[in-house]
Amino acid sequence: MNAPKIKIDRLAKVFGEDERRTTALQDFTLSVGEGEFVCVVGPSGCGKTTMLRIVAGLEKSSSGSLAIAPGADKGRPQNAMVFQEQGLFPWMTVIDNVAYGLEMRGIGKRERQERAEPFLEMIGLTRFRNHYPQQLSGGMRQRVSIARAFVADPEILLMDEPFAALDAQNKLIMQDELLRIWEGTHKTVLFITHAVDEAIALGDRIVVMTAQPGRIKAIVPVDQFPRPRKAVELRGDPRFGALQLEIWRMLEDEVRTQRLQAKS
């Protein structure tokens, strides 16, 4: 592994004051290599989204440090995030949404469209370039969100459960599409999910988190499946099931602890 692209050191986040104080994230240390695809799984409310929002610069950490290695191109944004859902601007057409990052960097309309067009084609929505988001299905909308992040051409990509709201079939299709687009760019990705199978299909490594306060329980490498991968075919591999079971066992304890916490 080269010098880490993302270096997170003992990151912590505390919300509220006094008796209401809750530690959402504790002692989170992780290095992500250039071009690496890292998935983070954990029970809901384990602080994984908080961690991602801190990396994205949308929230401040309470302590710890975060460094993202700068690339050669200074004009590039440091990161771009794909949000859970409803992250598209309803008042902008598909093409305007996709080219939003470029627009904010002051790139002219023609060049914006020229750079956005190949990604529209990649997600198969060229025909819908002048549609508004609410005229699209949920799966199409998430495709547009992903294209928007890739078009912005950031140093790192952050994804916060982008497929959580989709049905099972669409989820699989979207995983394949994401892998296909990613193969073309090999961006460094930090991908949050609560679905273990999704994490295995996509990630080079999987970070398993504990229930609140969120800490790293284990980091599992997924090196048994060579790339380029096919999200659907992987699931037929017996090693896929074995790994899924292994990670699920780790998570199971955490989900139980969390339910106990919720009761008390």
Next chain:
Amino acid sequence: MKQVNKERALTILSPLAVLAVWQLASNMGLVNQRYVPSPVTIAEAGWSLAVSGELGRHIAASLRRLFLGFALGAVPGMAIGIVMGLNRWVRAIVDPLVAALYPIPKIAILPLLMLAFGLGDGSKVAVVAMSVLFLTIINTSVGVMEIDRIYFDVARNYGTPWHRLFGRVILPGALPSIFAGLRISLGVSLVVLVGAEFVNSTSRSGIGYLIWTSWETLVVEKMFVGIIVITILGVVTTFLLREVERRLVPWRYD
């Protein structure tokens, strides 16, 4: 005939039928012509008012007051509403003032406005502006406050500078609510304007003035002309506002 064409024919025929029945009833002496003139009498009165240029003068006067008052209320209303929606301190300061002033029926302060702005167009424009101002402030600030937080996150994540944030997120996010406010404002404006023209007749112009003087001189058919014209003005201005909205808020219509 096709179903659609049948429906269309009926929508045109039904008001015509009402007019025909009205005319027949008048001819047969079933309604008192002194209070309810026949459609033909009204049309004749309207025609002569139009030909003499009097009607045009009244319409122009009313439209001028309506547009001026509307603009003078809506533009500052939007500006105040946006700042209120974005800043909780401004909201804390302005909210009680709006809450206290909004429920005052604006026609009630017409005499006060006449003292301040005189008996001419000034006070009429001012009373319309006052009615529009508070409705616009309220709808705009609510519109801004209800913009989903996620859009601000996305904007921040993609490095949106402040001046672009306004044009790309805040304004379009609040526009549907702003237009809802403008539509209500337009209706209220017409009511208030006609009221002001009833009472404050020194400028001798406006549709409200036409209706009121016709009542005072008991020229009932002219009164009806005024009522019909103000109704048409309401329908046309509402339609125009709709068209503007369709242009500016296309994502709600496509």
